[in-house]
Amino acid sequence: MHGIYTFVTGPLVWLAFVVFIGGSLYRIVSMLMLVSRKERFIFSYMSVKYSLRSILRWMTPFATVNMRRHPVMTVVAFAFHFCLIFTPVFLLSHVVLWEEAWNVRWWTLPDAVADVMALVVVAGCVFFLLRRLVRPEVRFLTTASDYLLLAVVALPFASGFLAYHQWFAYRFFFLLHVVSGEVMLMAIPFTRLSHMLFAPFVRAYTGSEFGKIRHARDW
Amino acid sequence: MTEAAPKTDQTVIDEGVEKGAARLTPERIETVFNRVVRQESGARLKTYVDTCVHCGLCADACHFYLSHKKPRFAPAAKVKQTLWEMMRRRGRVDADFMKRATLIAHTECNLCKRCAMYCPFGIDVAYLMTVVRRMVHLLGMTPLYIQDTAHSHAATLNQMWVKEDEWVDTLQWQEEEAQTEVPTLRIPIEKEGAEVMYSVIGPEPKFQAQLIYQAAVIMDAAGIDWTMPATPGWDNSDMAMFTGDNELMGRLKRAHFETAARLKVKKIVMGECGHAFRSVYDVGNRWLGWEMPPLPIVHAIEFFYELIREGRITISRKFQPPVTLHDPCNVSRGMGLHDKARFIARATCETVVEMYPNREHNYCCAAGGGVVNCGPPYKLQRVQGNRVKADQLFDAKARGAEVVITPCHNCHSGLEDVIHHYEIGLATKFFGDIIYEVMDKPGVSEGA
Numbered sequence: 195m196h197g198i199y200t201f202v203t204g205p206l207v208w209l210a211f212v213v214f215i216g217g218s219l220y221r222i223v224s225m226l227m228l229v230s231r232k233e234r235f236i237f238s239y240m241s242v243k244y245s246l247r248s249i250l251r252w253m254t255p256f257a258t259v260n261m262r263r264h265p266v267m268t269v270v271a272f273a274f275h276f277c278l279i280f281t282p283v284f285l286l287s288h289v290v291l292w293e294e295a296w297n298v299r300w301w302t303l304p305d306a307v308a309d310v311m312a313l314v315v316v317a318g319c320v321f322f323l324l325r326r327l328v329r330p331e332v333r334f335l336t337t338a339s340d341y342l343l344l345a346v347v348a349l350p351f352a353s354g355f356l357a358y359h360q361w362f363a364y365r366f367f368f369l370l371h372v373v374s375g376e377v378m379l380m381a382i383p384f385t386r387l388s389h390m391l392f393a394p395f396v397r398a399y400t401g402s403e404f405g406k407i408r409h410a411r412d413w
Numbered sequence: 414m415t416e417a418a419p420k421t422d423q424t425v426i427d428e429g430v431e432k433g434a435a436r437l438t439p440e441r442i443e444t445v446f447n448r449v450v451r452q453e454s455g456a457r458l459k460t461y462v463d464t465c466v467h468c469g470l471c472a473d474a475c476h477f478y479l480s481h482k483k484p485r486f487a488p489a490a491k492v493k494q495t496l497w498e499m500m501r502r503r504g505r506v507d508a509d510f511m512k513r514a515t516l517i518a519h520t521e522c523n524l525c526k527r528c529a530m531y532c533p534f535g536i537d538v539a540y541l542m543t544v545v546r547r548m549v550h551l552l553g554m555t556p557l558y559i560q561d562t563a564h565s566h567a568a569t570l571n572q573m574w575v576k577e578d579e580w581v582d583t584l585q586w587q588e589e590e591a592q593t594e595v596p597t598l599r600i601p602i603e604k605e606g607a608e609v610m611y612s613v614i615g616p617e618p619k620f621q622a623q624l625i626y627q628a629a630v631i632m633d634a635a636g637i638d639w640t641m642p643a644t645p646g647w648d649n650s651d652m653a654m655f656t657g658d659n660e661l662m663g664r665l666k667r668a669h670f671e672t673a674a675r676l677k678v679k680k681i682v683m684g685e686c687g688h689a690f691r692s693v694y695d696v697g698n699r700w701l702g703w704e705m706p707p708l709p710i711v712h713a714i715e716f717f718y719e720l721i722r723e724g725r726i727t728i729s730r731k732f733q734p735p736v737t738l739h740d741p742c743n744v745s746r747g748m749g750l751h752d753k754a755r756f757i758a759r760a761t762c763e764t765v766v767e768m769y770p771n772r773e774h775n776y777c778c779a780a781g782g783g784v785v786n787c788g789p790p791y792k793l794q795r796v797q798g799n800r801v802k803a804d805q806l807f808d809a810k811a812r813g814a815e816v817v818i819t820p821c822h823n824c825h826s827g828l829e830d831v832i833h834h835y836e837i838g839l840a841t842k843f844f845g846d847i848i849y850e851v852m853d854k855p856g857v858s859e860g861a
Contacts, residue, residue, distance in 0.1 A: 225456050232455025238704050252533060259774060260531040263473055332469035334484035335493055340467055392464040393534050399457075400535025407695070409749025410773050412530050 202372045203291075210376035217383030218391050225395070236399060241406040248401020249394060251413050258413035267325070274318030277311040281351070282375070284308075287358070305358070312355045319348035339386070346381055349374040425790045430515050433554025437508040445551045446504025449544060458544055461536045462496060465489055471538065474531035476776045477521055480800035488528035488538035491517050495545045511552065518545035519556050520791045521798065524655070524782035525742040530773060539782075543696075546783075547657035555656045558788025562652040565615070567661055570668050571648035572615030581643050583618040587626040591633075595856040598633045600625075603676065604640035610678040611639050612669065614650035614686045614822055621822075627849040628684065631717075634854050635725040639682070646672030649683050649710075651692035655783030659700050666697035673708050680709040682716045685843050687743030687781060687821035694748065714744060714820055717844055718753040721760045727853045728761055735764035736842075737806075737814035739828060740775035741821035742782075751775075754820060754844070761847050766814040768805050776802045778819070780827025795827075796834040803835035816840045818847065 229236050251257050261268040282288055286302040293299045303311070323344055326336045353371035357364060381387055404412035450458065472478045472487035484490055495514040499506055506514075524539040532538075549555055555563070565574045575583075581602065588600040601607060611632065617624050632639050641647065646668040653661035670693075673681050683689055690712050692698075698706050720726045738758050745751040751772040758765045770776070779799035784791065806817060806828070817832075817839045819825040829841050 225460055228456040228459065232453075233457060235699050235704060236456070248535065252535075258530075259770075260470055260473065260533075264470065267470070329469065331472040331478070331484040331487045331490070332467070334487070334490050335467040335469055337467075386463070386466050389464045389466050389534065392460050396460060396464055396534040396536060400529055400537065403537075404529070404746070408747055410746050410751075412535060412773075 198369060202369060202376070206373070206376055210379045214379040214382055217380070218388075221383045221388055222391055222395075225392070239402050239407055240398065241402045244402045244405030245398035246401075247405060248412055249397050251401075252397055260413075270318055270321045273314050274321075277314040277318075278347070278351075281308055281311045281315065309355065309358070312351045315351040316348050316355070319344050319351075343381075343386060346374070346378050346385075347387070350378050425516075425794070427516075427556050427787075427790055429557030429560050430512055430554050433552060434508045434512045437511060437552060437554070439505065439507065441552065442506060442508075442511060443504040445548050446499055446506075449548045449551065450500065450504070453547070454544060457537070457540060458496075461538075461541060462492070462500060464534050465492070465532075465536055468533070471528045471532050471536075474528040476523075476525075476527075476779060476801050477798040479776075480798050480802075486521060486798070488522075488532075491522055492538060492541050496541055499548075511549070511554065514545055515549045515554055515556065518542045518549065519559070520784055520787050520794060522782065523742070523777045523779055523784050525777035526746050527742070527774070527777065530746070543657060546655065547659065550657035556787040556791075558790075559652060559656055559783050559786040562786050563656050563658050563661060566648075566651075566653050566665055570645035570665060572650045572652055573619040573648075575615060575618055575648075577645060580618055580645075580647060583622055584625065584641060584643075587622050587629065591626045591629050595630060595633055595854060597856050598629055600629050601640045603643045606677050607638050607640035608679045609637055609639040609682045610673045610676055610680075611641050611682050611684075612647060612649040612673075612689075613684045614689055615648045616650075616822060617684065624684065624843065624845055627845045630849055630854065631720070631726065631845065631852070633856060634852060635720050637725075640676055640678065642672045642676060644672060649681070649689040649693065650686065651689060651697060652783060652786055654688070654692045654696050655786065662692065662697050663700045666693060666701060669693070670707055678708070680711055682711045683713060685713045685820040685822065685845060687741040687747065687823060688783075691743045691747050712744065712748060712750060713844065714750045714754050714757065717757050717848060721757060726848065728848075728851050729853050730851060732762040732816075732847050732851050734815040734840075735766055735813045736762045736816045736818050736847075737766045737768045737809040737839075738771070739768070739778065739817055739819045739824055740772055741819070741824045742777050744821060745775060746773050754818075757844055757848075758818060761844075761851055762818075764813065766809050766812050768809040768814075770805075776805055778802065778821075778824040778827030778831070780830065781821070781823040785823055785826055785830075792830065796830050799827075799831050800835070802828070803831050803837060806832065806837050806839060807835075810837060810839055814839060816842055818842055818844060820844050 255268055255272050256262055284301060284303045285308050286305060289299055289302050326332050326340060350371060353367045353374055357367040357371045382390060400412050404410050469487060469489060471489050475486060475488050477486035494517055522542045524542060526537060526539045529535055529537040562572055565572055569575060584600050584602060591598045611628060613625060649669055651662055651665055653665060693706050693710050736758060738754060740751045779795050784795055817828060819828050819841050820843060825841050832839050
């Protein structure tokens with residue numbers, strides 16, 4: 195156990211973050227370079243004002259027509275993404291590890307709150323899964339990779355929740371949590387999870403094109 | 414993710430698509446795919462395809478989906494049935510696949526860009542459909558009718574096979590007609606140094622010549638220093654943009670602007686057309702490497718708005734029948750002119766009934782984006798794909814509207830087809846029609 199523990203909380207963490215950060219930078223930079231080579235006009239169309247207008251609009255629950263058309267999805271998606279990002283960053287157990295490794299610490303969530311947030315993420319994944327199975331227009335677009343991605347995201351949060359509570363098979367769930375978290379990090383730049391990286395750029399471009407060039411709203 | 418293979422209510426045999434498909438080889442398909450995806454396209458294509466998380470929220474944007482409620486019409490579904498599959502198989506698809514892709518991209522999407530406003534990321538599926546159309550063009554299997562239109566553009570620089578002498582004849586004929594009403598009216602042809610060059614779309618001289626008459630009367634009443642060219646390059650329309658024939662599109666736009674430059678005008682004013690605007694403001698200009706058009710191009714709505722606001726034309730008695738206003742894609746989502754259109758409607762019409770949804774969210778007429786130009790074989794499918802528009806028009810009618818204003822030629826035709834098919838009973842009018850009818854005409858002679 196000791197050997198595995200050291201490995202997954204040592205070299206594998208390094209690997210995960212190098213791949214995640216390096217991979218993300220690579221994806222973003224190569225996208226911008228592609229714009230520069232093939233679609234230079236995008237740079238002249240971009241506008242800080244209209245990019246921000248669009249990004250802020252679409253980050254506000256119910257601020258767009260389509261969000262109002264899908265109220266349940268809107269609530270779930272916002273709650274899911276909020277908890278997805280903030281739980282790992284502000285979890286006490288994680289911040290303890292950062293302090294041990296790099297001597298940095300920051301504000302942490304009360305564990306009871308983090309518990310609920312982790313369950314929100316898992317429940318969100320279940321909602322998205324059901325949506326894919328039940329709604330015809332979503333089922334049409336769904337393939338195996340969509341289910342796989344839901345599993346990749348749900349696993350770290352479900353296993354983390356179970357590991358924290360130490361109800362049963364603690365060592366297994368702990369290791370599963372660490373490894374599945376690392377898998378998710380590494381998957382972000384190279385799968386559709388990369389929407390995390392590209393969403394601001396796509397939103398900014400559409401916001402700029404609609405706002406600056408077309409003088410129209412994009413929500 | 415499966416449903417039964419799509420059944421259309423009628424089997425359409427399109428010679429252009431069939432003959433083109435018969436000439437395809439797997440090597441050609443793969444070569445064209447690689448050329449378009451790797452060489453010609455860039456970050457937009459790659460990022461849009463990579464970022465789509467298959468959430469299906471775009472479905473509610475599309476009138477085809479809303480009218481049929483069938484998953485395959487959703488914007489992302491259209492991409493799945495075309496680009497996703499082609500990219501997954503690296504271009505190794507067969508002729509039957511390309512036939513289906515052709516029909517999806519050319520007749521099941523109007524490029525209206527409503528989807529870009531509904532996707533949480535703002536993915537522009539209309540752009541992705543133009544990429545498919547570009548491949549189809551390079552493979553030589555564009556639908557017959559719209560390909561013929563592109564041929565007309567190539568041979569005559571206009572959309573309607575109008576010959577050079579027919580064009581000038583038509584202008585002079587309309588001038589004569591208008592002179593029976595306003596004896597001093599002229600349509601100044603080839604007037605160098607005029608302030609405005611007025612440009613029209615191909616169909617106008619061909620079968621809507623009275624629109625030129627009306628425009629001339631409006632110009633005369635407003636005292637505009639205007640001209641029209643006698644040479645090819647008068648047509649601002651651009652079906653090549655819709656077939657993916659970018660090279661031809663470049664030729665057309667360059668000819669149009671060079672004509673205006675030759676006449677040394679300050680700006681181009683164009684009639685009520687939507688896509689012509691898109692081609693000078695969005696697509697054609699970029700192909701030519703211009704960030705913006707070299708000469709300002711002013712849409713009729715903007716022009717009429719200024720004329721009314723500045724008092725250059727006056728309206729003493731308003732148009733009486735209650736009207737409702739359709740917002741063409743390229744004029745609302747494309748240029749933000751929806752509020753100016755409402756200004757004109759309220760200034761010229763007694764009763765304006767709003768339709769819902771409106772402005773940027775108004776439903777496409779289902780005729781634009783080259784779809785009506787694919788011709789009669791697809792007409793039934795086109796109007797069936799726009800039942801949601803019919804519902805919208807019925808609703809406006811129930812609240813009193815008798816006329817729908819359609820400031821775009823494609824929308825005018827498209828809505829006429831929808832009105833006819835669903836038996837809605839609304840009249841269709843351009844702003845030009847209404848302004849001509851109600852404005853004060855100082856030069857009109859009595860006993861005309």
